[in-house]
Amino acid sequence: MTRYCGTMLLIAGLALAGCGHGQIFPSKVADGVDKDFDFTAWRNVPNAKTDRKVQLGGRIVQANTDKSGVVIIVTQLPIVERPAYGPKDTGRRSGEFAVTYAGTLDPKWLTPGHRLVVVGTTGQAKTVIVDDVQRSLPSLTANCVHIWRTGGKEIADFPYNIGGGYEPLEEDTHCTS
Amino acid sequence: MRFLERRALTASLAGMCLWSLGTFTWAGEQPPISTGPPSAALVAQADSSPSSVPSSRPPAGPPPGGTSIEDLLLQKGTITMDDWIQVRAEQEYSGAESARRLDAIEDWKTRTELLPMLRDKVNFGLNALQFLYSHQDAHVPEGKSQDNFSIRRSELLFWGRISDTLPRWHALMEFQSINFGRETPTGGSGAATGQPIAATFFRESYIDFRPFQSWAPYMNFIRMGIFRMPFGIFTETSGGLRDIISSPYLTSVGSGNGNRTGSAGTIDFLQERDFFVDVRGKLFNRLEYVAGIMNNNNFHANATGANAPKSFYTRVRLFGTDVSWISFTTIQGETNNANTNINGRGKGTFDRYGLDFRYASKIIPGLMVQGEWWQGHDGANQTTVGRPANGACLDQSICGGSGAPGAQRRTWYVLAKYLISDGPLQNWEPTVMYEQFDPSTSVSNDLYTRTILGLTYYFENFPPKVQSKIQFNYEFRHHQGNGPGVAYDSTFDPYAQNAFLVQFQIRFM
Numbered sequence: 183m184t185r186y187c188g189t190m191l192l193i194a195g196l197a198l199a200g201c202g203h204g205q206i207f208p209s210k211v212a213d214g215v216d217k218d219f220d221f222t223a224w225r226n227v228p229n230a231k232t233d234r235k236v237q238l239g240g241r242i243v244q245a246n247t248d249k250s251g252v253v254i255i256v257t258q259l260p261i262v263e264r265p266a267y268g269p270k271d272t273g274r275r276s277g278e279f280a281v282t283y284a285g286t287l288d289p290k291w292l293t294p295g296h297r298l299v300v301v302g303t304t305g306q307a308k309t310v311i312v313d314d315v316q317r318s319l320p321s322l323t324a325n326c327v328h329i330w331r332t333g334g335k336e337i338a339d340f341p342y343n344i345g346g347g348y349e350p351l352e353e354d355t356h357c358t359s
Numbered sequence: 360m361r362f363l364e365r366r367a368l369t370a371s372l373a374g375m376c377l378w379s380l381g382t383f384t385w386a387g388e389q390p391p392i393s394t395g396p397p398s399a400a401l402v403a404q405a406d407s408s409p410s411s412v413p414s415s416r417p418p419a420g421p422p423p424g425g426t427s428i429e430d431l432l433l434q435k436g437t438i439t440m441d442d443w444i445q446v447r448a449e450q451e452y453s454g455a456e457s458a459r460r461l462d463a464i465e466d467w468k469t470r471t472e473l474l475p476m477l478r479d480k481v482n483f484g485l486n487a488l489q490f491l492y493s494h495q496d497a498h499v500p501e502g503k504s505q506d507n508f509s510i511r512r513s514e515l516l517f518w519g520r521i522s523d524t525l526p527r528w529h530a531l532m533e534f535q536s537i538n539f540g541r542e543t544p545t546g547g548s549g550a551a552t553g554q555p556i557a558a559t560f561f562r563e564s565y566i567d568f569r570p571f572q573s574w575a576p577y578m579n580f581i582r583m584g585i586f587r588m589p590f591g592i593f594t595e596t597s598g599g600l601r602d603i604i605s606s607p608y609l610t611s612v613g614s615g616n617g618n619r620t621g622s623a624g625t626i627d628f629l630q631e632r633d634f635f636v637d638v639r640g641k642l643f644n645r646l647e648y649v650a651g652i653m654n655n656n657n658f659h660a661n662a663t664g665a666n667a668p669k670s671f672y673t674r675v676r677l678f679g680t681d682v683s684w685i686s687f688t689t690i691q692g693e694t695n696n697a698n699t700n701i702n703g704r705g706k707g708t709f710d711r712y713g714l715d716f717r718y719a720s721k722i723i724p725g726l727m728v729q730g731e732w733w734q735g736h737d738g739a740n741q742t743t744v745g746r747p748a749n750g751a752c753l754d755q756s757i758c759g760g761s762g763a764p765g766a767q768r769r770t771w772y773v774l775a776k777y778l779i780s781d782g783p784l785q786n787w788e789p790t791v792m793y794e795q796f797d798p799s800t801s802v803s804n805d806l807y808t809r810t811i812l813g814l815t816y817y818f819e820n821f822p823p824k825v826q827s828k829i830q831f832n833y834e835f836r837h838h839q840g841n842g843p844g845v846a847y848d849s850t851f852d853p854y855a856q857n858a859f860l861v862q863f864q865i866r867f868m
Contacts (some may be wrong), residue, residue, distance in 0.1 A: 265526070265575035293821070333824050338526070342639060345868060346486045346516055346531050346563060347587050347597030349823040353681045
């Protein structure tokens with residue numbers, strides 16, 4: 183019985199030690215985000231809503247790196263709290279947008295399929311080539327991006343439902359200076 | 360005044376003439392544009408099946424915003440009315456054909472979208488297909504070889520998601536090992552040796568149940584079935600993602616039968632899989648927990664029926680970063696030494712305590728260090744699978760088994776690896792691991808030690824889904840013996856002689 187009590191006390195202790203769910207972005211970056219931003223309207227008329235500070239989530243489609251930074255093409259996905267926080271694929275296509283990140287990112291973070299949440303400022307529509315097709319996409323300039331290395335899987339699938347075993351999900355936040 | 364009247368009359372006549380000319384010209388164009396029957400007849404011929412006539416047929420008139428080319432050609436007299444009709448008929452036929460094809464594609468799209476495979480309800484993948492070459496320095500019986508080719512794993516994985524409430528089903532088949540398993544028979548020393556009773560294809564089968572969506576991830580889901588147990592790191596790591604070829608000693612070590620010291624024979628200190636039901640969740644994005652109850656008799660228990668007394672287990676894992684942690688695991692319960700499929704377990708109280716950590720460096724990307732420390736007690740009269748034992752009786756002549764009074768076992772390892780991500784050695788990964796296993800902490804001269812030097816080359820490395828690689832491992836193995844005063848010959852002991860292994864692996868899902 184003593185062992186069980188000890189185990190329970192240990193769990194409680196570690197739970198207290200683990201308190202404080204950290205935000206994925208610094209508070210100064212997250213402040214002022216337009217929480218009622220209508221992505222569909224923005225997608226339809228990209229240039230009508232510029233200079234808005236927004237937070238969007240999605241799945242990376244492709245990324246192009248050049249001297250000025252990285253342009254990430256993202257399929258928009260809703261950000262959910264459960265079963266795990268982050269962009270979740272609901273099966274409904276909503277559209278793509280372009281994220282310009284004025285910095286460098288390790289290519290391992292830019293693999294198609296990874297999930298991403300970005301905080302940035304909307305700008306003019308950007309002409310990009312996606313799958314060899316030239317397209318004009320709504321774009322934003324990123325202050326910070328948070329990327330989960332899901333490789334096309336759902337965030338909630340980690341760590342217990344990936345293949346035959348435990349696999350932790352690598353994630354990180356990158357901000358422009 | 361007459362002059363003005365004459366000019367007005369002239370202008371009126373000129374206007375009427377121009378209007379008449381314009382009307383005539385327009386009238387000359389009008390019939391072909393508004394003529395429907397010829398093209399309509401051709402379209403009807405093109406689509407013999409009324410049901411396949413598309414409802415979204417393009418309009419037969421001129422394209423929006425202007426006159427079509429054939430209209431202009433007809434107007435200029437370049438083509439005749441017959442040519443014009445033929446061109447328009449071909450256009451309508453082409454449009455109708457395109458629409459019919461689009462409808463057919465749409466129909467197939469609707470059907471295929473309902474396929475379970477495309478709705479994430481059924482998936483399959485290759486968990487690990489491994490071809491192994493091994494050379495061992497230990498001597499082998501006459502007629503066998505020290506060099507072996509084998510299929511180490513041939514594991515196909517099936518999984519799916521039914522709904523938010525049933526977020527996962529999972530089945531893993533191991534196709535290379537269909538040999539019969541044995542169990543320890545009931546009865547005293549007079550009982551027969553355990554008979555082969557089960558050929559087990561499946562290694563893992565489980566169902567996840569998430570009763571309350573709003574409780575996730577704090578109480579994420581309940582898992583029931585058979586799967587890799589949440590005991591430390593290695594036990595829970597898929598065979599397709601392991602950094603070394605051999606299994607660590609904490610899973611299984613030793614060969615032969617047990618003895619009265621409790622330190623000889625095969626010892627399955629931590630089974631990799633078992634039948635269980637548990638609850639899993641994550642608190643505050645920092646603390647993962649698992650708590651459940653299991654059969655404690657390995658994965659054969661489905662076939663062998665009655666199995667060991669249940670054991671409770673729990674693990675808490677505290678994350679320092681997203682991929683670095685420290686965790687504590689304990690297993691508490693009872694074991695039996697009859698009808699068991701696990702080596703080295705006795706009758707009585709059973710416990711395990713484990714501490715593990717992993718450090719995946721953000722400062723030096725590619726560097727990873729992990730380790731585990733385990734200690735646990737096995738009850739009296741431990742058994743070897745296939746040999747009879749019954750109860751905690753220490754008199755072998757009556758109860759069989761090892762006759763050992765129980766043993767406190769201890770093991771630990773540290774593993775480090777570094778993935779080279781650029782330069783001429785890109786995708787190579789050197790690995791080093793050292794481990795110890797002490798079968799009985801109260802007995803001397805029984806220690807197992809092993810140092811593994813490894814080198815891995817990744818052809819494809821997108822874990823956790825894709826990993827194709829070749830691994831080279833050299834193992835420096837040492838085994839002190841089977842306890843003080845026990846005769847021991849290391850010549851044939853594979854745990855006392857070095858080994859070299861090469862393994863080629865494909866993993867894709």
